[in-house]
Amino acid sequence: MTSIVMSQETFNRLRELIYTRSGLEFPESKKYLLESRLRSRLAAVHCRTFEEYYHFLRFDPQREQEFTELFNCITTNETFFFRDMAQLDCFRHMILPQIIKEREKTKSLRIWSAGCSSGEEPYTLAMIIMEEFPALTGWDVRILGTDISEHMLQAAERGVYGPYAVRHIPPRYLRKYFTGSEGQYTIDPMLRRLVKFSVLNLFDSMRMRTIREIDIIFCRNVLIYFDQEARKRIVTDFYHALRDPGVFVIGFSESLNGINRLFRPMPWNKTIVYYKASAMPAPSMTVAGSSNHRIPQSVNGSAPAIQVTHQGSGQRSSLAPSGTESHPVSAGRMWKRKEGVP
Known part of the structure; x- marks a missing residue:
C-alpha cells in the first residue's frame, strides 16, 4: 500500500472535493500529507488506487459514511487543557x-x-x-x-x-x-x-x-x-x-x-x-x-x-x-x- 502514489490530477480532484464538502484547504505543499493520511482509507474501502478512491467518494452508495472517516483522518487534533x-x-x-x-x-x-x-x-x-x-x-x-x-x-x-x-x-x-x-x-x-x-x-x-x-x-x-x-x-x-x-x-x-x-x-x-x-x-x-x-x-x-x-x-x-x-x-x-x- 505504501507504494501507491497519488497523481497530480487526482490530488487536484481530491482536494477540490474535500474543499467543497468541508472548506478545508490542502495547498500544493500538503500533497504528501494528504497522500499519507488517505492511504489507510484506500485499504479500508478496498480501493487499489487514489483514482478509485476519488470515484468511491463521488459515486459509491456508502460515500457519506466514508466522508466521515475521511474527515477523521485528515483533521489535526492536538490540544490540551488550560491552553493559552x-x-x-x-x-x-x-x-x-x-x-x-x-x-x-x-x-x-x-x-x-x-x-x-x-x-x-x-x-x-x-x-x-x-x-x-x-x-x-x-x-x-x-x-x-x-x-x-x-x-x-x-x-x-x-x-x-x-x-x-x-x-x-x-x-x-x-x-x-x-x-x-x-x-x-x-x-x-x-x-x-x-x-x-x-x-x-x-x-x-x-x-x-x-x-x-x-x-x-x-x-x-x-x-x-x-x-x-x-x-x-x-x-x-x-x-x-x-x-x-x-x-x-x-x-x-x-x-x-x-x-x-x-x-x-x-x-x-x-x-x-x-x-x-x-x-x-x-x-x-x-x-x-x-x-x-x-x-x-x-x-x-x-x-x-x-x-x-x-x-x-x-x-x-x-x-x-x-x-x-x-x-x-x-x-x-x-x-x-x-x-x-x-
Whole structure:
C-alpha cells in the first residue's frame, strides 16, 4: 500500500472535493500529507488506487459514511487543557463578568466551543465556571462542543485523558475534577453533564444557521485550516449565531482582518477578543498589564462553587440534520432536542 502514489490530477480532484464538502484547504505543499493520511482509507474501502478512491467518494452508495472517516483522518487534533492562559484570564476577568451582567434577567448562559477536538477546551471552560463564578448558582448554563471528527467527539464523551493533555491543569483542579493518576485521568461526571457534544462541519451553512442565541464562541486555531473565502463564510455564520452583545474568541495566531468588519476588536492584557455589540460598554474589568490575575493554582477541595442547571444524561445532543429543519432554532431547542424536550 505504501507504494501507491497519488497523481497530480487526482490530488487536484481530491482536494477540490474535500474543499467543497468541508472548506478545508490542502495547498500544493500538503500533497504528501494528504497522500499519507488517505492511504489507510484506500485499504479500508478496498480501493487499489487514489483514482478509485476519488470515484468511491463521488459515486459509491456508502460515500457519506466514508466522508466521515475521511474527515477523521485528515483533521489535526492536538490540544490540551488550560491552553493559552492569557485568553482564559480574559474569559474569567472580562468576558464572563460582562456577559453575566447582560444576562442577569434571563439567567441563561450559552457557550460554544467550535472545533473542540477531544473536549479539552469546553471542559476547561466548565471547570473555570464551576470554580470561579458562584454568581451563576441557579442559572441555566450550557456548553456546546462541536467538531467535524466523530472519533474526536467520542473521545470527548469518554473523557479519559493522558499525561500530555492534563499537564497544564492546576494540581488542585486535577485532583478535584478527575479520577485516576499517572497514565489515565477521567473527567468528573459533574463536568461531563455540563458539556454537550455534536458533530458539525463549520462549512455547512445550513446547519450553522440552526445555532442561535449563543453568548460566547471559542473557535481557536481552527480558521487557519480554511482559505480566506471559507473563513469569511464561517465567521459570518458565527456572527449571526451570537446574541447581542456576544463575544468571539479566536487563536493567538489568527485575526479577523480582511474577514469580517462587523465584530469589534477588544484588546485585553496580552490578547484580543471580538465583540458583537451594537452598544457594548468599555470593559470595566480590565487589568491590562497585570501578571497576577491568573486562574488560581489552588482551589478548595470541597463541592463546586456553583451548582448549575443542566439537562440530560451527558449523551451527545444532535443538531438538526441537513434537510430536516431549515429554519433557525434557538440554543435551548438545540440542546434539548435529543433529550425529547419539544
